[in-house]
Amino acid sequence: xxxxxxxxxxxxxxxxxxxxxxxxxxxxxxxxxxxxxxxxxxxxxxxxxxxxxxxxxxxxxxxxxxxxxxxxxxxxxxxxxxxxxxxxxxxxxxxxxxxxxxxxxxxxxxxxxxxxxxxxxxxxxxxxxxxxxxxxxxxxxxxxxxxxxxxxxxxxxxxxxxxxxxxxxxxxxxxxxxxxxxxxxxxxxxxxxxxxxxxxxxxxxxxxxxxxxxxxxxxxxxxxxxxxxxxxxxxxxxxxxxxxxxxxxxxxxxxxxxxxxxxxxxxxxxxxxxxxxxxxxxxxxxxxx
Ligand SMILES: NC(=O)c1ccc[n+]([C@@H]2O[C@H](COP(=O)([O-])OP(=O)(O)OC[C@H]3O[C@@H](n4cnc5c(N)ncnc54)[C@H](O)[C@@H]3O)[C@@H](O)[C@H]2O)c1
Ligand SMILES: [Zn+2]
Numbered sequence: 001x002x003x004x005x006x007x008x009x010x011x012x013x014x015x016x017x018x019x020x021x022x023x024x025x026x027x028x029x030x031x032x033x034x035x036x037x038x039x040x041x042x043x044x045x046x047x048x049x050x051x052x053x054x055x056x057x058x059x060x061x062x063x064x065x066x067x068x069x070x071x072x073x074x075x076x077x078x079x080x081x082x083x084x085x086x087x088x089x090x091x092x093x094x095x096x097x098x099x100x101x102x103x104x105x106x107x108x109x110x111x112x113x114x115x116x117x118x119x120x121x122x123x124x125x126x127x128x129x130x131x132x133x134x135x136x137x138x139x140x141x142x143x144x145x146x147x148x149x150x151x152x153x154x155x156x157x158x159x160x161x162x163x164x165x166x167x168x169x170x171x172x173x174x175x176x177x178x179x180x181x182x183x184x185x186x187x188x189x190x191x192x193x194x195x196x197x198x199x200x201x202x203x204x205x206x207x208x209x210x211x212x213x214x215x216x217x218x219x220x221x222x223x224x225x226x227x228x229x230x231x232x233x234x235x236x237x238x239x240x241x242x243x244x245x246x247x248x249x250x251x252x253x254x255x256x257x258x259x260x261x262x263x264x265x266x267x268x269x270x271x272x273x274x275x276x277x278x279x280x281x282x283x284x285x286x287x288x289x
Contacts, residue, residue, distance in 0.1 A: 012207040012236045014162070037269065041276075044252050044267055045283035051223040051250075054129055055215075056122065057240055058143045058150070058273075061229025061255060065116040065274040068109070068147055071231075079106075088203045096195060097185045103198045104183055107165050111180065115153035118229070121277030123154040128284060140218035144230060144237050146200050159215045161207055161237050167199035207236065219244050228254040229273050232261035 048054065060070040069079055078086065079102075085091050086102040122141055129138035142159040143150055148166045150158045168187065169176040172194035187196045201207055219225065225244035232238040241261050245251055251266030253259065254276050262268040269276045 012209070012212045014201050014203050014205055014207065015235050016203075016233055037271070040267055040269055041279060041283060044269060045280055047250050047252075047267075048224055048280070049284055051129075053138055053140075053218070053222045054125070054224045054226065055140045055142060055218045055222040055240075055244065055249075056125070056226040056228055057230060057237060058122075058141065058145060058228045059230025059232075059234075059237075060145060061231075062118050062122075062143075062273045063113075063116075063145055063147050063149055064229065065118060065272060066113045066147075066149060068113060068149075070229075083203060089205060092197060092202070096197075100183070100185050100187070100198075103165065103200075104185070107180075107198075108182065110147055110165060113147075113149070115149045116274045118273035118277050119149050119153035119155070121273075121281050122150060124281045125277070125284075126155055126157065128281070137218070140215070140222070142215040142218070142237070142240065144234060159211045159218075161201070161211060161215060163198070163200035163208070165198060165200060168196045169199045171195050171197050212236070215240060216243065219249075220247050222247070222249050225249045225251050226254065227251060227259075227261045228277070230255075230259070230261070232259050 060068070064070055071078055081102055085095075086099050092099045126139040126141070130136055132138070136157060140157050140159060141150055141155050142161055144162050146160065146162050146165045148164055164178075166180060167176060167178050168183070170189040170192060173189060173192045175189045175191045175196075176199065183196075188194065189196055219240045220243065222244060225241065227241055230238070232241060238261070241251060241264075245265070251261070251264075253262035253266060253268045254271070254273055255262065255268075256270060256272055258268075258270075269280070
């Protein structure tokens with residue numbers, strides 16, 4: 001079947017965008033009624049069982065059950081800090097030690113957490129689609145998370161749209177390294193002596209071009225697009241949802257709350273990813289959840 005290719009307006013620069021207008025009120029979540037949830041679960045499982053290519057976009061909510069704090073939206077505080085003080089290039093220029101303290105604290109916190117049943121269900125989903133249909137390209141996990149928990153759980157095709165807390169890179173040369181070690185407040189490059197920075201994408205920065213392209217390409221040809229644990233307000237990642245819809249994919253939103261993504265149509269499974277995803281996996285395997 002011919003498919004419309006996904007189109008992305010604007011560059012792949014990290015930013016918030018609001019959803020004013022554009023049919024936001026069209027379709028609401030099903031109410032929190034067990035029967036309706038069960039019907040929706042069955043519908044999603046049926047559609048997934050027929051899909052050959054699936055993409056999942058995940059966000060901070062997937063790691064919430066591992067004990068990591070989610071993110072508090074535009075203008076809000078992020079673990080007690082204003083975004084513009086800790087997650088922009090100008091913040092780093094102004095006060096690199098403050099920014100590094102924030103990231104070092106998050107890096108240290110990572111050493112205390114483990115993947116949860118939601119992360120593990122994504123590994124099973126990948127196995128299910130890869131074994132059943134199109135090989136390694138059948139399941140793509142595009143994540144906004146920088147905590148590395150999808151990889152720790154065992155997911156293989158993970159596109160880290162916003163980088164990783166577990167990597168550092170040089171602000172001058174091409175030095176890039178994976179490290180779980182504790183770092184000083186102002187770590188320096190072992191190659192050139194210049195300041196290192198976390199290998200994450202800050203607001204106003206471009207997403208890594210190859211990773212973004214891979215996510216966009218997978219989205220353009222998927223039949224089912226799962227939106228899990230994300231408020232879908234951070235762009236360009238959230239734009240993948242519209243691109244998936246434009247390309248004719250079924251969008252499934254898994255989140256305990258209604259979000260801008262679920263209000264824009266598709267199917268919604270209202271609940272925690274650590275509960276909903278294992279149930280979905282069980283249905284796919286043919287058992288009752
Ligand atoms: N763990 C991480 O790596 C991490 C943590 C915080 C922020 N961030 C960054 O901040 C931005 C945050 O945007 P975002 O949309 O990912 O997060 P967000 O905090 O804006 O949204 C989290 C969403 O998850 C939902 N949620 C909460 N608990 C859930 C659960 N158990 N199961 C499923 N959903 C649940 C919430 O209702 C909310 O819609 C991203 O750019 C990301 O890079 C990453
Ligand atoms: Zn260097």
